[in-house]
Structure formats: C-alpha cells, structure tokens
Amino acid sequence: MQERAKEDYKAPESTLPDVVANLSYDQHRAIRFRPEQALWRAEPGEFHLQAFYPGWVFKDTTKIFIGTGGVYRQHVFDASDFEYRPPLDPSAFQSLKLDGVAGFRIHAPLQRPDYFDELVTFLGASYFRALGTGTRYGLSARGLAINTATSETEEFPRFTAFYIDQPQPADGSIRIMAELHSQSLTGAYLFVITPGHTTTIDTTCRLYPRTDITRLGIAPLTSMYFFGENDHSDHDDFRPEVHDSDGLYVVRANGEELWRPLKNPQTLALSYLQESSPRAFGLLQRDRDFSHYEDAEARYDVRPSLLIETIGNWGNGTIELVEIPTDSEVNDNIVAFWVPEAKVTAGTPLEFRYNMRWGLATQDPTLMARVAGTYVGVGGNAAEAKDNPTSRRFAINFSGGTIQNLPADAKLEPQVDVPSNARLLDSSLSRLPDGGWRLSLEIEREDSQPVELRVKLSMLQRIVSETWLYQWTSTS
Template sequence: MILTQTLSRRHVLAGLLLSTALAPNLPAAQTAAPTETPFSFEDLKREMKTRAALPDTPPALLDTFLDELSYDDYRNIYFRPEAARLMQPVTRFRLEAFHPGWLYKKPVKIHEIVDGVARPLTFSTKDFEYRNEVAEKLPEAPSLPGVAGVKINTPFNTAEKYDELITFLGASYFRALGAGNSYGLSARGLAVNTWRSGPEEFPRFSAFWIQRPTPEDSAIEVYAALDSASVTGAYRFVIAPGADTVIDVEAELYFRETVPHLGLAPLTSMFYFAEHSERRFDDFRPQVHDSDLLRMVRTSGDVLVRPLNNPPRVSNSFFADDEIIEFGLVQRDRSYEAYQDAGAQYHDRPSVMIDRVGDWGPGKIRLIEIPAKLEIDDNIVLLWVPDEAPQAGETRNYRYRMHWGALPADGNGELAYVYSTRTGVGGASGVPVENPNLRKFVIDFQGGTLGGLNPEAQVIPVVTASAGEISNPVLHKIDDADQRWRLFFDVDGQDAELIELVAHVADQERKLSEVWLFQWVREVTAGSEN
C-alpha cells in the first residue's frame, strides 16, 4: 500500500522533540517522595498502572538559563569523565549524563538501586565543563533540575578505554553499539499512531532506575517509566555488551485510551541511496545509508531480505506472516570501499535484529519508507503492529531480545545470502532503449550450499512479480573463489505504479538462498523513461 504525504518525518520529529516532556509525571501527592524508597520491577508496574488512571500532566518548561541554550551553546557543554557514576566499587560500567537545554528542555530524574533501595542520582553544573561563549552565560549559582538523558560506557573494545555502550536521550529513543560499531539507527520504547491520519504521539521515558552492578556483573539492568497521553509503561532492560550487544526488554503497558495503531519494538534508520537505487541526485559516494536491508526469519528457517528504498512518495509495506519470529534492519556492506566516507564511517553502523519472546498474538511487521532529500533525514521506520488495537483500561506485556552489532551474514550456513542488489536500464547493454518501462534487476548470492556447487549444477532461479512482465531470467556462477552466483532478469513495468518482486535460488528439493524481496515504486509518466 502506498500513502502520499508531504511532511518530512525529520520535521515531525524535530518539532515534537522540542516539546517532548522528559521528566517524571508523578501525581501531585507523590512529588514529595522520600530520598530513599524500596524498588522492584513489580513496584514500578504498580505505580505505572496507578498513573494510567490519571491524565497525563507533563511538567512545565524550564525557566532558567537552560531555556536560552542554542545549538552552538549545547555542543560546548561536556560531561566530565571523572564525574561518572557507578564507579564505586569499580565496575565494568560507568554512567554519564546529558545536560538539559536546547531540544531537551525538560529533565529526567535518575535513580540508582542498591540492595533493593532506590536513591536519586543528582547532577550539578560541577559535573559538566562549559566551554567558550556558553561559560559566560552560566549564572553564579546555577542549578540543574535533572538531566536530559543518560549514557552508559563500558570497556568492551579495549580494556583501557570506556566506550559508549547505550544512550537514552529524547522521548523513548535509545541507541546501542556492538564492539567496533559507531552510532547509526535508533530504537524506541514504543510508537503510537506512526504515519497515520492525525498526529503521531511520542511516548517518553520520564525516569530511570539503574541497578548498581557488582565488579563481577557482565550485564547492567536499567528500568524506565514511560508516559504518554494514551499509555503508561514499566520497562526493564538487561544490557550485555559484546561483539554483539544483547538487550533483553520487557515492557508492561497500561492504556489510558484506545490506541488505533500501536508499534512495538520500533526501529528508526536512514537510507539515502545504494547500488540498487534509481538516483535522483549526484554524490561521489557509491552508497549512503545506516541500514540497507529489512531482514526477517521464519520458524521454518527461511530468511527474507528486502533492500530498502528512498522512494518518490511515502511507502508502507506490511508483512502479515505469523511464522516470522525475528526481524530487524541490517547494514550488510561492511567495507569502507562500499561507502568511501571516512567521516561518517557508514561501514561501521550497527545492525539490529529483534527476537520475539513469548506470545505476542496475531500481528504484522510494518515497514515505512519516506522520501529523504538529505542524508540527515531519518526516513526508515520498522515496527510490529498487533492486529487487535489495545483498548482503554487494558494491560499488555511484551518481551523481546535485541541484538546490536555487525551481525555479518553467515557464508558458511546452508543458505546463500544476498550479497548485493543492482538495478539499471533493461534490455541489452550498450544499445538504445526501446522500451522505457523495462528495468533490469541483478542479484548476487554468496556462500551457503549454493556457493559450493559447480557452475554446471542443476539450480533454478524462481522469480515472480505482482504486476508487469518478467523476461530473460539468467543464473550463473561468477566467482568460484567467493562462491558467488548472479541472477539477473528484466521486468516490463507497463503502467503499474508499484511492483512487488520475489526471487530465490532452489534445486529440485529445497531453497538454496535467502528469499529476495523488492518493492519497485515507479514514477509513471507517459512517454518518459523510468
């Protein structure tokens, strides 16, 4: 299904984050809570359930010098590493804070849990370094009502340096890293009415509780309160750093109102262009994206991959497949040469795969692709949508496991993986185009059982299209050393504005490759080339 909307998602996010409340939304009777309080996940669930019976009342905007911080001011404020928390006793984890101000004008309260008791973690201007002009704006006795968010560091790249592991900042957004990664796509705690008719609602993490780790702990536990106009939630994150960082998430949601379109385990990324793109702009780099594939795994072992697009209009894809138990956004190209960008380091961006845990009930995976004019536009959204909309007064519990890291394709597995996708003008190369609706698709499959077969093996390309006409499918082995096979075919799009393509390689008994999916969104203009 294709939806046409003109508003850039980047503008929507920017506008909403400017006004997003990031402070605890406690009822008035609870604002004078004691300094130390018993804490458990069950306690947090009960509090959030009680809160759901009351209207959402975000706190007022800051009224200090923080209101006036500009972008340039904000980027000149640094947290002092020596002020990191969770350092006593010495552990694998250190916690730093983000200064309030600029986009983040409403504070988050942070707590530390020790022996089942929660104590506030307070931060002051002494924990930050104010450089250049912003130092001159600092009042004589400034105070911080809270912080904008938190960052947890751990030495999982080298033993000598505490590297960034995970950041919680803005609404319910968070980002994590595996070893050797640089920040790319983001996750959210929850999405409400994303790209539907009417405004999108952005739930916020309003407070955090961090379990103080022991020196022996290899994982750290973070709890969060989620608030929004239509829902509250109690969240638990168990974060284990490594080559692939694993995050176990449990979310218990309490609905103030009926939510027509709930998005679970949401991911937000950027796709500008790649080898398969019909490029509408010039750029010296061969690819620019944080993620290039949607990847889904069925209980049968089938793997579905769909190259992402930067479409000419907003595109929605739904995958209603009860057998899909894993899904996520993948950055498959891992060489610098694939991007030629020494600054952005797109080849190091993490992939994220999500394993559903327990019974989520019937639902579907939704992929939203939004036109991006610049590479700063977050134009890809992935989420899981339950078929039954939650009703006011209802409670739901969801658990899932997230894998953040390079997550390289397994060339030694049974299935050959999609190594690359390319597209171009259809027909024979080097001759004038006779049919402007004809387009060529070229898919390289690498590794697996297929990769080890000789070039004369009896393997079959299986290609289908939802519209138009497929012609000249050819499959051959192109590189014995890399165990790579190439499938190419032409599609006559005729007058279709959208064509869904599916392809894989098989023998007489089974699939030998991942299943390649592609959505060809066409700008059909009479008498013009596509």
C-alpha cells in the same frame, strides 16, 4: 504505571531556568559532562554513567534513580558535573541544580580493558542506541511508536524516569528500568544490557493504554538510507553509497528468511509483511566493504545492525516498513516495527519480550545463501530503453551457504513470483567470480501500481537461499 494510566494525561511542564531553556545549538554542544564525575568511576566494575545536559531541543527532562538492595534514590546532578566551554560564561550555571537531565549514557570497556567506550545512550523521547565491538553509532531504537505513518497525529512517548541498579564488580550486565508516558498510554520497561562483540539488550515492556490506539508499533527501529547500489543517486557525490542500514531482515515462524533491500523513494512508501509470531526482524547493514562507501569520516561500513529476536508468542500481526523521501543524510527516513493484529483498546494491558542484538554481525551462521547485493536499471537495450519506465532489469547476488561450493554448471532453480500487474520477460542465473551466484531478471510492469517481487533459489526441490523481496513502484 498501571495506576497512572487511569489518570488523565498531563503534558510535562518545563521547569528549566531561562539560561538553560534558551540555549542555542552551539551553546548546548559547548556543555560537556566531566568524565571524572561519572557515576561508579572510582569503583571496580564494568560500567560508568554520564549525563546529558538539558536545553536546546531537550526541554523535557528525565530523572535518574540509582538502586542498591531494591531501594532507589534520585541522583541529582549539579553544575560541577559539567564543563562549560566558550562562548558560554560558566558563572551563569554554577548555582544551578538539575532536578532532571536530558538523558544519559553508559560506558563499558568494549575495545580494550583499560578504556571505557560508549555502550548505550538514552537521549530524547524514548530513543536509544547501542554499540557492539568495532562499531560506530548509526541507527536508533525507540521504546514505542504510536500512529506512525497514519492519518492521525503521531505521538512520541518519552521515558520520564530511569531506575538503574548500581552494578557490582562482578556484573557483566547492567539492569535498567524505565517509566514511559504518552497521551494514549503508560508503560514500564526493563532493559538488561550485556556488552560484547554483539551487544544484547534483553527487553520487557508492559503497556497500559488510556485510549484506543489506531496503530501501535512495538520494538520500533529508526535508520537512514540516502542512496545505494539499487537506487542510483541524482546527487553529485563522490561516495558510491550512503546509508546506516541497507535492508530489512525477517525470520518467519517457519524459519524462512526474508531480505528486503531499502530505498530512498520519491514518495512515501509503505510495505506490510503479515506474519504470525515471527522469530526475528531487524534493520541490518550487510555491506561491510569500505570501498563501497569511501567515507573515512562517517565510516558507514561499521554502522551497527540491529536485530529484534522475539520471545514468546507475539500472535498475528504485521511488520511494517516505512520509507520516507529525503534529500539529506542527516534525516532518519527509515522506520520498521511490529503492529499487533488485535485492536489496542483502553484498559487492556499488553506485554512484549524481545532481545535486541547490536553489532557488525547479528545473524547466526546458516547453510542458506544470503542476498549480497541488489542492482536495478533499465531493461532491455539500455540505449533504447532508458526512456521506457515500464521495463526494469534486476540483478540479485546470492552468496554463502551450501551453494558457494557448487560447480558453475550446477542445476540451481530460481523461483520467481511476479504479481498479475507485471510479467517476467527474461531470467538467467550465472556464477560470479567470488563464488556467489547472480540471478538477472527483466520485468515489465502493466500499470502504475506497486509491483511486489519475490525470489528464492532451490535445488533438488529444496530451498537453498533466503527470500528476496522488492517493491517496485512507478517512481523507482
């Protein structure tokens, strides 16, 4: 990949026959991989592989090489590996050989030993997503983000080939390497995937820029936030909340934990957290109460969280959060990634290592209280203030940690940072019935610029909670 970066970029040419390239959405979804054809199904072991058929929007294919003893050979799928359901005519596909496929998925026994569940899927550009025990697909990861939310055209690098070590019977992990191509760079990736209650993907990426890059997003995460407790929906929907993730979580280099609730803004919203080699960041789904979603089909209450744990010194940079307005839950409108402070220049290679944690609970136990809910509404007397957008009431619930054991009259001290373009009108702290604590704030803004709020709890001059962050804009 380092040598290929010295060559001029050539856009991929579609080699799909017309009958495949012209498949409609309904036709494409009528093609299914036959489970009995899965790679390694007839062998003892913990992993099976199935391919996705090309066509429809998946016109750029990827090649799959299987390795044994360090030697990798391309595996070519053919028509007999797939089932062609109505309205398709199976005879139109029987003679086709597929030099490449749209992507693939790995299955493993996540829930019970006699059934192989989907574990991880690589499909489309550099997108992939994984599951831990008891979860359903939600947010996705990407290999890389280039010029996301800038004035320049965004690039979508893609994995053009995968090199997969054939798993042995005693292997608890599967090892996958990948080639990444884009107009601005090439890349080589290593993924070591270990299934479990929390599935981990130990990742190494080496990047070789062809050109200077304005904004390089490392370990990008993509999710959906339609509406929730902190931004009331204008939609006539029976469900109280609809989202794959409800907050951005960050562990700073000094161990401080940050929580930034997500929103569906009325206009594009960008947040920048300047950090020096943070320990971790991720998009989490903290709310696991089914009654808060009431969606028996989508089951947003079991969508996985995804935490990126950095390995080594990442230097100075910014965790960027992009929130895009959406009027539908089918759109992924949330993006988060790490942007190095150092300029990305042609010919200067980069390497990043990180561990990805996918599951219901991706955070380690802590003595710190965590934010359990954020509620926002008009300030003051609601009947009188509903038409006054300059005043807002914020209710922040904290739970867990050592403050859960305190009596109701304990002397907790809120530390509230309000910027110069706003002022704190009122603050109160009270005990909740479930043992947690609620901090209520009334804040008035003084101009139309975003108000960046910051709150944490202390006791006896010691911090006892994570830090709550919030961006209050004139439209939210």
